[in-house]
Amino acid sequence: MKAVGFINNFPIAHPESLIDLTLENPIPGPRDLLVRVRAVSVNPVDYKIRQSRSPSGGKAEVLGWDAVGIVEGVGGEVCRFNLGDRVYYAGAINRPGTNSELHLVDERIVGAAPHSLSDADAAALPLTTLTAYELLFDRLRVAKGGGAGQSILVVGGAGGVGSILIQLARQMTQLQVIATASRDETRKWCLDLGAHAVVDHSVPLGAAIKAAGVEQVDYVASLTQTTQHFEQLVEVLKPQGALGVIDEAVGIDSTKLMLKSLSLHRELMFTRSLFQTPDMQEQGRLLQEVGDLVDAGRIKTTAHTHLGKINADNLRRAHALLESGRAQGKVVLAGF
Numbered sequence: 001m002k003a004v005g006f007i008n009n010f011p012i013a014h015p016e017s018l019i020d021l022t023l024e025n026p027i028p029g030p031r032d033l034l035v036r037v038r039a040v041s042v043n044p045v046d047y048k049i050r051q052s053r054s055p056s057g058g059k060a061e062v063l064g065w066d067a068v069g070i071v072e073g074v075g076g077e078v079c080r081f082n083l084g085d086r087v088y089y090a091g092a093i094n095r096p097g098t099n100s101e102l103h104l105v106d107e108r109i110v111g112a113a114p115h116s117l118s119d120a121d122a123a124a125l126p127l128t129t130l131t132a133y134e135l136l137f138d139r140l141r142v143a144k145g146g147g148a149g150q151s152i153l154v155v156g157g158a159g160g161v162g163s164i165l166i167q168l169a170r171q172m173t174q175l176q177v178i179a180t181a182s183r184d185e186t187r188k189w190c191l192d193l194g195a196h197a198v199v200d201h202s203v204p205l206g207a208a209i210k211a212a213g214v215e216q217v218d219y220v221a222s223l224t225q226t227t228q229h230f231e232q233l234v235e236v237l238k239p240q241g242a243l244g245v246i247d248e249a250v251g252i253d254s255t256k257l258m259l260k261s262l263s264l265h266r267e268l269m270f271t272r273s274l275f276q277t278p279d280m281q282e283q284g285r286l287l288q289e290v291g292d293l294v295d296a297g298r299i300k301t302t303a304h305t306h307l308g309k310i311n312a313d314n315l316r317r318a319h320a321l322l323e324s325g326r327a328q329g330k331v332v333l334a335g336f
């Protein structure tokens with residue numbers, strides 16, 4: 001099968017930073033689906049692993065943690081899906097990625113792909129949906145349908161995760177949603193996705209939210225550059241508020257949360273699959289739930305940039321765009 005991977009940690013401008021490969025077809029384990037991949041999207045984790053992990057023994061490693069495809073084979077214990085089903089999922093960080101014609105994934109972390117979306121538009125959603133949903137409902141513990149009279153600041157609103165988090169917060173809660181964006185096009189994007197207000201993260205956030213008519217917020221979803229913004233996030237949160245973080249947030253000083261009794265919540269959407277937690281099938285269920293909202297016309301795709309077929313040249317362009325920190329919505333690719 002065709003695949004795209006890397007062997008060496010070259011900068012993305014290097015022609016071999018990502019390479020086209022021909023690999024053996026994989027064989028499903030008991031709970032695995034064998035999926036013929038039709039479309040993928042690209043996430044910052046792809047370039048972070050490419051930059052930091054050294055594949056052992058010169059063996060190429062395949063990246064990519066978002067796919068839409070058709071079930072072409074099933075393991076002996078599979079019970080949720082059948083041959084021919086069209087599925088969407090993010091996969092597991094300790095298994096080969098989705099940038100390959102055939103891919104294995106545990107059925108418990110898979111949902112039926114929304115039928116109202118094209119393959120590329122659906123591939124934009126899984127990883128960021130899992131992240132945003134788990135952050136809002138499992139970590140910050142916002143009640144579904146709740147949040148009346150409360151507010152959330154979404155830092156990095158126009159990025160992949162922000163683009164779906166804004167929509168989930170609007171469609172599934174009553175929270176007032178204030179997003180951050182620094183450019184005209186990303187500001188408009190956040191408003192179109194449902195943000196009540198957008199503030200610029202390149203100016204002091206406390207003054208910016210006040211200018212938008214919000215004194216302080218109950219929740220912060222810090223989706224990027226937490227280290228840079230940390231002290232301002234502490235400032236804008238109400239006493240007893242909650243800070244949700246999905247990036248590394250290297251070096252933040254949690255003692256600064258104490259004065260206001262702020263809680264800190266870390267989210268990693270790979271935790272459930274990595275540790276095979278007893279509730280890991282919750283990821284399949286929530287992808288199904290959000291897929292139904294998509295088909296009901298309440299959530300739209302976050303795909304913004306379609307870079308063509310899934311090959312090393314186009315994936316290098318995708319990594320370069322994400323590494324620039326200026327991606328808007330999601331970058332998607334379809335077909336081999």
Ligand SMILES: NC(=O)c1ccc[n+]([C@@H]2O[C@H](COP(=O)([O-])OP(=O)(O)OC[C@H]3O[C@@H](n4cnc5c(N)ncnc54)[C@H](OP(=O)(O)O)[C@@H]3O)[C@@H](O)[C@H]2O)c1
Nearest residue numbers: 044131156158159160161181182183186225246267268269
């Ligand atoms: N823990 C998890 O499970 C998980 C899951 C997914 C992602 N992540 C991590 O979360 C981070 C965000 O992921 P993503 O996919 O949303 O990224 P992304 O799509 O690459 O984010 C791009 C957006 O970031 C905004 N941005 C750039 N610099 C900023 C700054 N200094 N302050 C605030 N916003 C800024 C940009 O907005 P403007 O152009 O408007 O400035 C741009 O739209 C990454 O570090 C990723 O690795 C973690």
